[in-house]
Amino acid sequence: MKKKILVVDDEEGLRLLYKEELEDEGALVTLAASGAEALERLEEDSFDLILLDIKMPGMDGVEVLRRIKEKWSDVPVILCTAYPHYKHDFGTWASDAYVVKSSDLGELKKTINEVLSR
Numbered sequence: 001m002k003k004k005i006l007v008v009d010d011e012e013g014l015r016l017l018y019k020e021e022l023e024d025e026g027a028l029v030t031l032a033a034s035g036a037e038a039l040e041r042l043e044e045d046s047f048d049l050i051l052l053d054i055k056m057p058g059m060d061g062v063e064v065l066r067r068i069k070e071k072w073s074d075v076p077v078i079l080c081t082a083y084p085h086y087k088h089d090f091g092t093w094a095s096d097a098y099v100v101k102s103s104d105l106g107e108l109k110k111t112i113n114e115v116l117s118r
């Protein structure tokens with residue numbers, strides 16, 4: 001069965017790259033450009049995993065993570081950000097994994113596979 005992944009990032013190019021790469025790996029990918037849109041998608045459908053950016057306009061990823069864990073606590077969330085210092089932010093500790101964005105998606109794919117196999 002294909003895994004359903006929700007990708008939440010305000011950068012369109014990155015969303016599309018993740019979608020293409022993850023679909024090549026056999027995943028079904030849904031995209032959201034903001035935290036509010038991500039929460040709407042979660043109301044409409046269920047997901048096996050969420051990839052969540054932290055720095056987004058409006059509702060940031062830490063707030064989205066808090067809301068996800070309050071309502072959908074069983075869905076694993078991987079925070080994926082260009083800012084490594086957020087790893088030490090208490091608000092990010094509820095995530096299942098933390099990946100620093102890179103042009104090499106190897107670490108991200110490895111982390112996704114690890115989280116999905118738990």
